[in-house]
Amino acid sequence: MLRQDTARIDTDSTGSGPQVEPERNGSSTLDIQQELNRLEEIVLDSPRFLGRTLIDEDRLLEQLDVVRLNLPGAFEEVQEIIRSKEQIVLQAGQYARDIIDAAEERAEQILDEIGIVRQAKVEADRFRQDVLTECEEARERTLTEIERLRRQAQQEIEEMRRSALAECEAIEDGADDYADRVLENIETQLADMLRVIHNGRSQLEQNQNSKPTRQT
Template identity: 55%
Template sequence: MVLASPRIPLTKRTLIDEEKLLEQLDFVRVSLPAAFQEALAILQQKEEVLLQAEEYGQQIVDAAQAKRAQILDESDIIRQAEREAEKIQHQVQQECEAMMEETLAEIDRKRRICQQEIDEMRRQAIAEADEIAQGADNYADNVLANIEQELDDMLRIVHNGRQQLYADTPPHRDPNSHKKK
């Protein structure tokens, strides 16, 4: 209405029809409570939508934070599991190395014991062989001494027998005869 009304030249004023303006003001006055009600309803709806949007946004933020915390927890669990696995692997490796060292030391100790036993058995075998050889030599010497004694006895018997043979007859000298003195 203001824009459609004629303007007074050289001024910034506009001529407005008073009746039309009053009619419009009455219409606005009558319509205003309904418009206010509508505006209030729209504002309430806007507030409710904003609250719902804020709640939904908060739920999304909470869910995202929970997911982030879960992922962090899972990654912490994974890192902790990896650290634990490395620790166990290192411990097992140390235990294996220690067992290997113990086994090698035990093998070396048993090898030395076996070598000592072999050396002792060799010494005993040599000693027994020497003892057997000495016994055999002593036995042979005893047998030979007995044979020698028996031969000496036999020679004496032979010599005595010859002497008795010649005791009754004069001895004639045989160049082949042998006398034992």
């Protein structure tokens, strides 16, 4: 049990009694360990007599005072270590939560990006299908228009052929009529010429018949 006499740890006005100050060369934990080792050395180095250890009371109490003075600092350091540990744990927990939040946010972004990519793929597929449909419809319209133009051209060609045949027939009929009229005109002219010739010959015969016969 520690002494209640504080004269051993405080310097009085006469300077009697040793002044004990806690060591500050290292950490409090290291000081306590060293002082406990010294306390153990005091016990182990003390002489033995009749099976008992003779311990220097003043030296033992002085060493106990040193330990007692260093205990508050050691406890404070331990508490500081505990607080630091708790702070580190809190910081680690917050850091872990931040990492988890960032990972969840990134996962949501990735999911959103995947959704955007999927939506873009759906839009691209739909656009491609629309283009294919429009191309097919345009091809069908083109083929239909080509067929319509072909039929129209055939009809126009057929009409032109019939018109040409009709014109040819009309030309042939007109040529026959023209030739008939020309031949008829020639025939009339020839008939007139034959009549003139016939009349001329008749006149010549009459003239010859009306002349007197010469006597020899």
